[in-house]
Amino acid sequence: xxxxxKYERQYFxxxxxxxxxxxxxxxxxxxxxxxxxxRDGNQSLIEPxxxxxxxxxxxxxxxxxxxxxxxxxPAASETEYQFMRTLIEKDMIPDDVTVQVLTxxxxxIIKKTFEAVxxxxxxxxxxxxxxxxxxxxxxxxxxxxxILKIAVDGAKLLKxxxxxxxxxxxxxxxxxxxxxxxxEYAVEVCNAVLNVWEPTADNKAIINIPTTxxxxxxxxxxxxxxxxxKHLAHRDNVVLSLHPHNDRxxxxxxxxxxxLAGADRIEGTLFxxxxxxxxxxxxxxxxxxxxxxxxxxxxxxxxxxxxxxYERLTRMHVYERQPYSGDLVFTAFSGSHQDAIAKGMxxxxxGKSEKWTVPYLxxxxxDVGRQYDSDVIRINSxxxxxxxxxxxxxxxxINLPEKMREEVGYxxxxxxxxxxxxxxxxxxxxxxxxxxxxxxxxxxxxxCHFKQTDGxxxxxxxxxxxxxxxxxASGNGRLDAVSNAIKQYFNISYxxxxxxxxxxxxxxxxxxxAYVGIVCQGKTYWGVxxxxxxxxxxxxxxIVAVNKLDQINTADTVNDPRMIxxxxxIQANYIDVTxxxxxxxxxxxxxxxxxxxxxxxxxTFGELVKKVRMKKARAMLKSSSMTVExxxxxxxxxxxxxxxxxxxxxxxMTPVQFRNQK
Ligand SMILES: CC(=O)SCCNC(=O)CCNC(=O)[C@H](O)C(C)(C)COP(=O)(O)OP(=O)(O)OC[C@H]1O[C@@H](n2cnc3c(N)ncnc32)[C@H](O)[C@@H]1OP(=O)(O)O
Ligand SMILES: CC(C)C(=O)C(=O)O
Numbered sequence: 001x002x003x004x005x006k007y008e009r010q011y012f013x014x015x016x017x018x019x020x021x022x023x024x025x026x027x028x029x030x031x032x033x034x035x036x037x038x039r040d041g042n043q044s045l046i047e048p049x050x051x052x053x054x055x056x057x058x059x060x061x062x063x064x065x066x067x068x069x070x071x072x073x074p075a076a077s078e079t080e081y082q083f084m085r086t087l088i089e090k091d092m093i094p095d096d097v098t099v100q101v102l103t104x105x106x107x108x109i110i111k112k113t114f115e116a117v118x119x120x121x122x123x124x125x126x127x128x129x130x131x132x133x134x135x136x137x138x139x140x141x142x143x144x145x146x147i148l149k150i151a152v153d154g155a156k157l158l159k160x161x162x163x164x165x166x167x168x169x170x171x172x173x174x175x176x177x178x179x180x181x182x183x184e185y186a187v188e189v190c191n192a193v194l195n196v197w198e199p200t201a202d203n204k205a206i207i208n209i210p211t212t213x214x215x216x217x218x219x220x221x222x223x224x225x226x227x228x229x230k231h232l233a234h235r236d237n238v239v240l241s242l243h244p245h246n247d248r249x250x251x252x253x254x255x256x257x258x259x260l261a262g263a264d265r266i267e268g269t270l271f272x273x274x275x276x277x278x279x280x281x282x283x284x285x286x287x288x289x290x291x292x293x294x295x296x297x298x299x300x301x302x303x304x305x306x307x308x309x310y311e312r313l314t315r316m317h318v319y320e321r322q323p324y325s326g327d328l329v330f331t332a333f334s335g336s337h338q339d340a341i342a343k344g345m346x347x348x349x350x351g352k353s354e355k356w357t358v359p360y361l362x363x364x365x366x367d368v369g370r371q372y373d374s375d376v377i378r379i380n381s382x383x384x385x386x387x388x389x390x391x392x393x394x395x396x397x398i399n400l401p402e403k404m405r406e407e408v409g410y411x412x413x414x415x416x417x418x419x420x421x422x423x424x425x426x427x428x429x430x431x432x433x434x435x436x437x438x439x440x441x442x443x444x445x446x447x448c449h450f451k452q453t454d455g456x457x458x459x460x461x462x463x464x465x466x467x468x469x470x471x472x473a474s475g476n477g478r479l480d481a482v483s484n485a486i487k488q489y490f491n492i493s494y495x496x497x498x499x500x501x502x503x504x505x506x507x508x509x510x511x512x513x514a515y516v517g518i519v520c521q522g523k524t525y526w527g528v529x530x531x532x533x534x535x536x537x538x539x540x541x542x543i544v545a546v547n548k549l550d551q552i553n554t555a556d557t558v559n560d561p562r563m564i565x566x567x568x569x570i571q572a573n574y575i576d577v578t579x580x581x582x583x584x585x586x587x588x589x590x591x592x593x594x595x596x597x598x599x600x601x602x603x604t605f606g607e608l609v610k611k612v613r614m615k616k617a618r619a620m621l622k623s624s625s626m627t628v629e630x631x632x633x634x635x636x637x638x639x640x641x642x643x644x645x646x647x648x649x650x651x652x653m654t655p656v657q658f659r660n661q662k
Contacts, residue, residue: 014227074116105154132180172206210243222257229262335384381417385409397506
């Protein structure tokens with residue numbers, strides 16, 4: 001960035017500065033809101049709205065609660081003109097809503113505007129002309145006096161035509177490009193206009209101060225505005241309005257500080273649509289007030305519908321991080337945020353705070369129609385155990401024991417990391433289910449009978465491969481007795497250390513969930529059971545946990561049906577399959593997988609893949625006329641010499657010899 005010297009600040013501080021606005025802390029009551037979606041928003045669209053689209057948008061604005069709506073620039077086009085006529089002639093303006101139209105300070109434009117508003121129950125006619133130094137010099141080529149005269153002449157014509165035209169009219173004046181105008185001069189022009197209109201308490205005028213192009217920091221604007229507020233003529237009979245744009249990204253701050261400095265009214269748009277970077281976003285302004293406990297008197301509770309209508313009619317897109325309305329603005333992917341949100345929600349559920357204080361969530365997402373389930377916590381590789389548990393709890397009623405959460409968290413985020421994908425709640429549950437509930441098992445307990453003696457005696461029917469045996473063991477509870485029977489059968493030892501249970505709060509609420517953690521050689525192995533019978537659920541959980549012990553699962557993997565799936569996957573993806581792919585696809589750890597594959601095929605994963613490739617190559621040599629080089633490439637070898645060597649090692653002859661043999 002070499003050329004900053006070609007710029008200089010183009011705003012003007014007032015000659016007299018006061019900072020009363022600094023002493024005010026927050027906005028205690030909503031301003032008069034005026035939507036300019038159908039004018040400033042519409043004039044900046046690639047494809048302005050049709051009459052029908054404007055009618056639908058108008059209804060949306062009425063439904064949200066706007067009482068003042070700038071509906072267009074009737075002299076601009078036939079659509080604009082007819083839109084105003086339609087609203088009046090079809091009696092579509094609710095009694096408590098005032099429509100507003102914009103006009104340049106040019107005679108024929110003003111006249112056309114009054115033709116358009118004829119018969120309006122109540123309309124604001126909004127007059128503007130540009131007052132900035134740049135526009136005076138470059139566009140109008142007029143001095144201050146001549147520019148003031150344009151405004152005054154326009155104001156006079158408005159007054160005359162309002163008297164002559166059927167309808168009920170209020171006047172508004174904007175010193176357009178105020179942000180590049182000397183503040184005292186802007187006030188002088190406004191006061192000249194006000195002196196023509198002579199507003200009264202019953203018929204106030206609106207003076208609208210625009211940051212037509214935002215060019216200063218918000219505190220500068222507040223200071224300028226405070227000067228206007230203190231120096232306007234007829235101030236008691238003037239509604240002081242703001243019209244912030246967003247060129248420096250400060251439209252909201254400008255509006256908020258401007259309100260502290262004396263503004264009574266805000267012109268803006270939904271989602272900040274408008275010229276260049278847009279007008280100020282009224283949704284953000286209103287929701288900011290709402291989050292301070294002030295009712296903004298606009299209703300954004302059905303944000304989804306508002307956004308859908310807006311996007312459809314304007315053909316614009318609401319940015320994912322647009323305050324209060326973007327897709328991601330209530331979402332936490334990262335572990336520490338998720339942890340705090342989950343704890344904050346639990347705090348709230350426990351009734352510990354009457355007011356909304358959940359960390360990382362500026363407002364309750366439900367207040368703008370968002371869902372806790374799908375909008376707040378989402379899982380990717382940045383997530384943590386708190387988030388994963390929250391998803392399982394919110395969506396499936398699974399509340400993991402504290403001690404189990406970390407393992408599940410790392411397992412789930414590992415899948416996301418390898419897949420480079422966000423995991424849906426369904427996917428998270430599937431990983432959980434595959435690893436803890438319906439995990440592979442080399443043995444089962446088909447039946448179990450208990451007798452109460454000093455402790456408990458269990459007769460457990462253990463089925464392991466082709467062996468089925470009833471093992472009797474005692475324990476200080478049912479699960480302990482079954483656990484002792486398992487230890488006896490496999491001749492293994494571990495400690496049954498963790499047990500938790502709860503009823504399912506989602507889905508089948510008649511079911512219970514049991515979590516079992518066993519400790520062997522310092523490592524904890526977890527299993528989960530879900531069943532209507534809590535004893536059955538806890539035995540299932542124990543079986544899953546025991547199955548994870550090395551002593552058990554090295555005994556028999558050959559019968560594992562998943563092994564067939566793994567082989568099929570390798571066959572189908574033999575060119576570029578990796579152990580990482582398999583681990584991700586089957587939710588198994590890499591060491592565990594390596595062991596499986598060795599046991600099943602007698603060779604390592606790498607050797608197995610080579611074998612599959614050679615088999616494919618042999619089939620191609622037999623059935624196709626492809627060159628050996630191309631066959632080598634097809635089965636994944638760039639170097640044909642290397643391929644030849646591997647082939648010879650596998651089949652004791654080169655590919656060419658193989659092809660040539662009869
Ligand atoms: C900051 C804002 O958003 S202001 C609103 C801007 N919105 C729009 O412009 C959308 C609707 N506008 C239009 O459809 C057209 O501009 C019309 C129909 C109003 C006027 O069209 P045209 O007369 O063809 O041209 P244009 O707008 O370019 O007018 C330029 C002339 O008007 C003058 N002019 C521009 N604005 C104003 C004004 N507010 N008051 C008085 N004169 C003005 C210019 O100085 C220029 O004068 P010149 O002919 O002597 O050079
Ligand atoms: C007409 C005025 C208010 C305007 O749109 C602007 O200055 O941005």
